[in-house]
Amino acid sequence: MILIQITNQSNPLNISGVLFFGTMGMLALAIGLVLFIIFHQRRVIRYQLQLKEMEEEQQKILLNASIRWQEEERQRIAADLHDDAGPLLATARLYLNENLVKQDISTQLQSIYNAKQIIDDTIQLIRNISHSLMPPTLKNFGLESAVNDLFQKISGSGSMNASSRFHDYRQRLRPEQELLVFRVIQELVNNILKHSNASFIHVTQNYDTDKFFIRLHHDGRGITQADVERLNKSALGLGLKNIQSRARVLQAKIDFEKDMSQTYYKVTLEVPVEEYEMIT
Amino acid sequence: MLYLEKHTIITTVLRNIAILSDLLPLILFIFFAKSKKNIGLRVVFFLAIYSVFVNFFILSNRQLWQYSFLIGRITTIVEFSLFSLLFFRIIESRLFKKGMIAISILMAAYLIYSLVTFSKNSFDSVPSGITAMVFFIYCIFYLFERVKDPTSLFLYSSPEFWVVVAIIIYSAGTFFPFIYAQNYIDKPDFENEYKLIHSTLYIAKNLLFSAAMLITDKTIKSSYPMNKKK
Numbered sequence: 263m264i265l266i267q268i269t270n271q272s273n274p275l276n277i278s279g280v281l282f283f284g285t286m287g288m289l290a291l292a293i294g295l296v297l298f299i300i301f302h303q304r305r306v307i308r309y310q311l312q313l314k315e316m317e318e319e320q321q322k323i324l325l326n327a328s329i330r331w332q333e334e335e336r337q338r339i340a341a342d343l344h345d346d347a348g349p350l351l352a353t354a355r356l357y358l359n360e361n362l363v364k365q366d367i368s369t370q371l372q373s374i375y376n377a378k379q380i381i382d383d384t385i386q387l388i389r390n391i392s393h394s395l396m397p398p399t400l401k402n403f404g405l406e407s408a409v410n411d412l413f414q415k416i417s418g419s420g421s422m423n424a425s426s427r428f429h430d431y432r433q434r435l436r437p438e439q440e441l442l443v444f445r446v447i448q449e450l451v452n453n454i455l456k457h458s459n460a461s462f463i464h465v466t467q468n469y470d471t472d473k474f475f476i477r478l479h480h481d482g483r484g485i486t487q488a489d490v491e492r493l494n495k496s497a498l499g500l501g502l503k504n505i506q507s508r509a510r511v512l513q514a515k516i517d518f519e520k521d522m523s524q525t526y527y528k529v530t531l532e533v534p535v536e537e538y539e540m541i542t
Numbered sequence: 543m544l545y546l547e548k549h550t551i552i553t554t555v556l557r558n559i560a561i562l563s564d565l566l567p568l569i570l571f572i573f574f575a576k577s578k579k580n581i582g583l584r585v586v587f588f589l590a591i592y593s594v595f596v597n598f599f600i601l602s603n604r605q606l607w608q609y610s611f612l613i614g615r616i617t618t619i620v621e622f623s624l625f626s627l628l629f630f631r632i633i634e635s636r637l638f639k640k641g642m643i644a645i646s647i648l649m650a651a652y653l654i655y656s657l658v659t660f661s662k663n664s665f666d667s668v669p670s671g672i673t674a675m676v677f678f679i680y681c682i683f684y685l686f687e688r689v690k691d692p693t694s695l696f697l698y699s700s701p702e703f704w705v706v707v708a709i710i711i712y713s714a715g716t717f718f719p720f721i722y723a724q725n726y727i728d729k730p731d732f733e734n735e736y737k738l739i740h741s742t743l744y745i746a747k748n749l750l751f752s753a754a755m756l757i758t759d760k761t762i763k764s765s766y767p768m769n770k771k772k
Binding site: 277278280281282284285288289291292293295296299300302303307 | 678681682685688689696697698707710711713714715716717718719722726731732735736739
């Protein structure tokens with residue numbers, strides 16, 4: 263009964279002062295509290311708006327990078343068709359012109375043979391372009407085979423040792439997911455080949471309940487998450503933005519870090535997968 | 543003496559304005575309230591009906607003035623019940639709600655006990671003071687719960703917020719006058735000061751309740767995944 267004690271002990275002469283200052287103090291406390299809440303709310307709203315703006319900006323950068331990448335890819339295909347397939351077919355046409363009927367039979371056969379060779383080369387060229395768009399190994403045999411295929415070619419050049427180990431890939435991802443994961447690996451390997459001066463690349467795959475992991479190690483000059491964030495804000499790092507753009511489509515998390523031993527650089531791709539998303 | 547008379551006139555005017563101010567939230571609820579199903583507004587509406595009934599129909603009769611302290615005690619119980627219901631509905635923490643149930647049971651027992659046993663001619667300082675303190679704690683918890691929840695944006699666009707602001711200001715402001723009233727209400731100086739403070743805060747409370755009536759509930763929840771509640 264503290265309240266009763268207070269009410270009984272106070273000096274009547276001081277009551278007016280206590281009442282005035284007590285009430286003012288309590289009011290100041292209550293109003294201060296309400297104002298604090300209001301201003302805090304405003305700050306939170308401002309912060310959330312800033313976050314939203316930053317996310318929109320990031321999405322814009324990724325979208326631009328994706329569009330630029332598409333344009334570059336189209337230009338590359340156009341260049342391949344124009345510079346390689348075009349001249350080959352033009353040459354084949356020269357061999358098969360109307361004057362051929364006036365030639366002797368051996369010349370005719372030689373011309374037809376040459377034209378056939380050129381057409382075969384053109385077919386091979388178009389097949390290569392098609393394979394660069396959608397690797398047949400990936401389509402027919404899955405990610406593990408496609409990665410092994412890619413790494414065999416890299417190791418075959420003798421400049422770098424590339425290896426992969428898929429620990430748990432009994433169930434394949436959906437085709438579109440596989441293609442995106444493969445493109446991410448391709449882009450990462452391209453960056454390592456271009457910039458890192460590494461002597462080896464090793465890719466491991468794991469699957470844990472509802473997550474599919476791809477880890478890529480190399481011993482060259484690498485980048486960490488801080489470098490990625492710095493590059494994201496600049497116009498540089500188109501490949502990196504493409505990787506992130508694909509990771510976003512996959513709803514995956516991608517992490518660039520230095521290995522605990524501080525010797526290797528490591529990139530981890532963590533793709534969330536539901537059971538129904540897997541195909542056997 | 544002249545000062546006291548002038549002071550008494552001011553307090554009488556304020557007191558009459560305070561009594562009339564009860565009509566404001568009532569009228570606004572009936573004719574203008576945009577979210578009539580809102581728990582905060584409903585509580586204010588029922589409290590306004592009670593206040594109008596007491597001030598206009600009971601205390602307008604001079605013969606019933608002798609029961610004003612008893613009516614005051616009943617008012618404390620009504621206010622406590624309605625505001626406890628409001629806080630129980632708007633506070634989300636389950637643990638705090640369990641605490642509220644325990645507090646409500648204890649308070650209900652104490653308020654009924656004080657109503658039955660205490661002298662009918664004395665101001666209910668202790669129950670009023672404890673009630674004010676309990677409301678103050680509930681208000682602080684509600685406000686901090688809102689601050690902690692980053693998904694609730696534009697808090698001041700919700701009627702409940704303004705009802706809670708009205709309760710916290712009224713409870714905080716009337717705490718000292720209430721606890722001293724039991725012993726000093728019969729002294730003219732104190733009575734004047736008490737009426738001045740109480741009437742002013744009563745008007746402020748009804749104005750804030752009225753503001754709540756005119757607000758459309760626009761509480762927007764943030765769609766940020768990082769802010770989603772687990």
